[in-house]
Amino acid sequence: MTEHEEHNAPQEEEQVTEELDFEPEDDLGTVGAIKAKMQKLRDELEKVKKERSEYLDGWQRSKADAINMKKEAFATGERQAARAKEGLIEDIIPALDSFDMATGSASWEAIDPQWRGGMDQVRNQLLAALSGNGVERYGKVGEIYDPYIHDVVEEKDDVPGEPGSIFKVLRYGYKTGEKVLRPAQVVIKKHQE
Numbered sequence: 001m002t003e004h005e006e007h008n009a010p011q012e013e014e015q016v017t018e019e020l021d022f023e024p025e026d027d028l029g030t031v032g033a034i035k036a037k038m039q040k041l042r043d044e045l046e047k048v049k050k051e052r053s054e055y056l057d058g059w060q061r062s063k064a065d066a067i068n069m070k071k072e073a074f075a076t077g078e079r080q081a082a083r084a085k086e087g088l089i090e091d092i093i094p095a096l097d098s099f100d101m102a103t104g105s106a107s108w109e110a111i112d113p114q115w116r117g118g119m120d121q122v123r124n125q126l127l128a129a130l131s132g133n134g135v136e137r138y139g140k141v142g143e144i145y146d147p148y149i150h151d152v153v154e155e156k157d158d159v160p161g162e163p164g165s166i167f168k169v170l171r172y173g174y175k176t177g178e179k180v181l182r183p184a185q186v187v188i189k190k191h192q193e
Contacts (some may be wrong), residue, residue: 086181089133096123096127097171097172099119134176140166150184150185154187160189161189168186170185171184
């Protein structure tokens, strides 16, 4: 080894010692002290791994809870919006019933035709608003009675049509999709026995 190499060797050894962060040999003492120090480091490492695992688990649970809360809040909002929409629809339906009663009365023909046309236009706007929100008005003379969507108010023998067919619609029904908001009230031709 040259003089220059001998001079650089201790410096490299000091750098390695500093990077490994070992205490000077005088402080380490015996092999037993080194084993104790290694065991202490292993214990600390195990403790840190355990804490990391607990923190990760907690974070994952918190994240899942936040996602579930967001989904539940969205679903609750949708349910409330649907209930509010149905409430508004249920408030509009009686106004349409009033229009239907007025147009079905004998005095309706005696009213000025222009005024009647205006009232029909208002009724049609309400029906279009309901239709635009997915509400279907139903109940027609000649349809076959369906107990799921019609309420029979009366059955008659002496009316035209086939048995079980609707002879007269007393009040229209309304539904959205498959959900009946209000069944139609009808008079039907009596079933043959």
